[in-house]
Amino acid sequence: MAAKQIGTMSPGELAGFFGQLAMLVRAGISSEEALRLLRDDAQSQPERELLDRLLAPAERGEPLSAAMREAGGFPSYAVNMIEIGEQSGRLDEVLGSLASYYEREDSLGSMLKSAVTYPLIMLGMMLLVILVLSVKVLPIFSQVFAQLGADLPSLALGALQLGGALKTGCLVLVALLALLLASALALRSSEGGRHTLIRIFSALPATRRLSMTIASGRFVSALALMLQSAVDPARSLELAARLVSHPALAARVEDCRRRLGQGDSFADSVRESGIFSGAAARMVAVGFKTGSADAVMGRLASRYEEEIDSELSRLVGVVEPTLVIILSVAVGMILLSVMLPLMGIMSSIG
Numbered sequence: 001m002a003a004k005q006i007g008t009m010s011p012g013e014l015a016g017f018f019g020q021l022a023m024l025v026r027a028g029i030s031s032e033e034a035l036r037l038l039r040d041d042a043q044s045q046p047e048r049e050l051l052d053r054l055l056a057p058a059e060r061g062e063p064l065s066a067a068m069r070e071a072g073g074f075p076s077y078a079v080n081m082i083e084i085g086e087q088s089g090r091l092d093e094v095l096g097s098l099a100s101y102y103e104r105e106d107s108l109g110s111m112l113k114s115a116v117t118y119p120l121i122m123l124g125m126m127l128l129v130i131l132v133l134s135v136k137v138l139p140i141f142s143q144v145f146a147q148l149g150a151d152l153p154s155l156a157l158g159a160l161q162l163g164g165a166l167k168t169g170c171l172v173l174v175a176l177l178a179l180l181l182a183s184a185l186a187l188r189s190s191e192g193g194r195h196t197l198i199r200i201f202s203a204l205p206a207t208r209r210l211s212m213t214i215a216s217g218r219f220v221s222a223l224a225l226m227l228q229s230a231v232d233p234a235r236s237l238e239l240a241a242r243l244v245s246h247p248a249l250a251a252r253v254e255d256c257r258r259r260l261g262q263g264d265s266f267a268d269s270v271r272e273s274g275i276f277s278g279a280a281a282r283m284v285a286v287g288f289k290t291g292s293a294d295a296v297m298g299r300l301a302s303r304y305e306e307e308i309d310s311e312l313s314r315l316v317g318v319v320e321p322t323l324v325i326i327l328s329v330a331v332g333m334i335l336l337s338v339m340l341p342l343m344g345i346m347s348s349i350g
Helices: 011-026 031-040 045-059 064-071 076-088 091-147 154-168 170-188 191-203 208-228 233-241 247-261 266-273 279-290 293-349
Strands: none
Touching (some): 011 031, 011 091, 031 045, 031 064, 064 076, 076 091, 076 208, 076 233, 091 208, 091 293, 208 233, 208 247, 233 247, 233 266, 247 266, 266 279, 279 293
16 A cells, blocks of 8 residues: 555555455454554555554544544545444445445546547647648748749648747647646546536536446445445435536436435335436346345446446547547648649649
């Protein structure tokens, strides 16, 4: 585990921390002694400092949830789940479930980064090729046309002027890109900023479906975790609702909570509110009738994970050839707009 000194821990760090704690607690070691063992085995200074902040209240007799709340750096959702585990006597199960939940979150984050990185690299290469073509190649053709007493075609002239503008404003362009990147990172670092990014992400036509699938997958994973930890359905829905940032899904979850408060069954509430539909809704209904709702939610979480992977692959499969086609067409049009008139002039001279 590589813990951070300030701020909320990443999903990968949380998965490692909860996984180690679960292993020690299952072995019959108290949470205080488990923290002390982790502290002795810490490899980095930030990790030791975090465990010191956890140990201080634990040594005063505070439960693990209170120690985590006092130390900071842990999501309130995880702290609430551990508190429920302590009250129900199932702390080891809750810790193991939290480790699995944050492993899925970490895997999802890695998939999203991989899906975004390659198109961005392709886009950067496309802009670089067009910039080099405009700044280095077209001026040579411009001189050739001038010596032949002709003007550059309008398309090539426009590309040449764009290249000149990019060349003179290169620093401004780099500063603008750096500002956009810094703004995106700043938004990601705060809760409100992440909600803003999610709203933007969910409003774009190309990513609307993926955004809903990701939000639904996280919601179902949280429900599965809580039902597996013996949390009652109403409380599970309340805690899982705090993790929902997608506007459309948040409205459906709120409608589900309202129906549940009016006395509807959990299965009917999630179906009527539109959280689940079709086969998923039938699976939930059967799960609650047979007392296996936690297992059903776990299977649904796995299904959503597969859907997210499939949707990301589909988007990358569409974006990658699209960028290649755009690059090929742009470069081809620029070169042909120069070469064809030049060949005409040379043939007339010949």
